[in-house]
Amino acid sequence: MGKKMNSEKLGNFYYGNKTKKRREWRGAADTWYDYTRWLANWKVMAKFMMKPANLKGFFRYRWMGSYLAVPDFVDRHTEGLRGPQLRIAHKEFDFIVEHVCETIGNLFRADPACGGDEEFSRRVVVFDENMMSQIMNGFPNLQMVCREIPVVYTPSTVLQEGVLHYIDVAEEFGLPSDVCPMPAAELGCAIDDDFPQIGICAVNCNTTCDGSLMGNGVEARRFNIPTFQLAVPIRHMQESVQEYGAEEIKNCIKFIEEQTGETFDWDHYFKCMKTFNAETKLFREWLELSKTDYPQIIGNNVALYRDAYYQVGGGRDARFLQNDREITELGYQGYEKKVLCASEVRHRAVLWGVQAQYYTAFPIWLQNCWGILPLIDMLSLTSTSYYSEDDKEQAYLDMADLYMKMNMRNRSNGGYEVGVDDLWRFCEEFRADMVIMYEHIGCKAMAGYHGIFEEQARERGIHLIWVTHGLMDPRKASRKDMRGEVNRYMRAVLQEEPLDPTLEDFADDNNW
């Protein structure tokens, strides 16, 4: 127990039950800090539960039960951290907790079964989970709600069994069990009558892939509100599709205007894009720090948070920018003091492929157990372009660009250059000697590259470790299975010993 990293034997906290034995002692200062943030998160959640609509929602919707494990979720993503990394993690995850509470609050406010605020519901435009939100930057009087995020996406990260019930429901109704669990869970939730019925209209998108598109088509029968299918090109790197993408954006904007009676507000759009560009500038600084010998904002401290502000925030919420500034400040402080992210840095890694939703804390395990620094992940390596802040015609192309290049889509689709060539380019830029290759069993998008990745990693002398997972279904490949693949490689090929032997093999199948 103590101030130094790896002073606590973290594997001993797992004892086969749902929760850990206790929380860490990280030295007086860091433990006090973590305790105060724990109190703050409970305060946010208690305040959320005091609203009658939210309390009703808690009893009405099965997915709300997952949120009982939120403090455990935060603990998992701060496991073993000290100093600036601990503070960066809390800045991000605590803000996510607050933001999700607000999103759910809006859902329940509009829901006839809970808040019943019909006037508010008429100002809600429901967005698909895996789509960018920048179109709504031009509708300041409307509220965008990504319905599936608090209902399916977030519960699957908070609890490893968070959406299994919905997947099983979908399969009971005839959906094959080898499809992607994300649209399967969304569909199962719709079948099980567990989505709040809100909003004046909806926009669905073919991102990440056709699985989403097909699932949405069936779900739309449940929601019974006018729905626009935003079909963005898959081959997003080709010049020939850009105008088509922009045309789709125009059609979507026209649809929202017709359904809501609102007019797209260009001044507000450009104001939001200015905020978005400022966030992009700071993210670029984080990437530059990660290329140095003392990276600071890495692994978990990029992944989920980047999803949140890039996709959902979209520049509309200036609190993300303020948070980013504080995180950047902490990053520079850590860099100047030459703070290390692991007690011993043995490998620098790029994480490629799509992460397992039920094990988003996997990068932290890599750091704590094997001294592998997860410098950056594929889902965070989205667009770092600066978008127009004053040209309307360019803005349509910009929005199309963002929609085509949403988090999960921009590299899993779009061709060889973004899925394969760019990996090696990033390995060179980040001076990575290792690639942790997530392989989602149920995804066909990147499966075709498997042999190419192996061959090219060998040519470049880069250690390539495959980590197979089931995206939202740990029954297909458990957290332990994922760790086992890294352990085998580290032992058999690199013949290394773990920094924390208790983390090499421990029982967490039953854990939240």
Added chain:
Amino acid sequence: MDKIKQIIKVMLIGFAALFLLSWIIYFFNLDMKASVYLKKLMDKVYDMRKRDRRL
């Protein structure tokens, strides 16, 4: 004056007790251990709820 001192003393003891209790809950992860039982209960509530199950 004595009464005010008495009130302050009681408040300080109260805060100290709350702090100690919250610290014990935090360090021994008692909030999450309690949540396990609450989740089991809520799952039963969700199972009992009538649903309009259909495609």
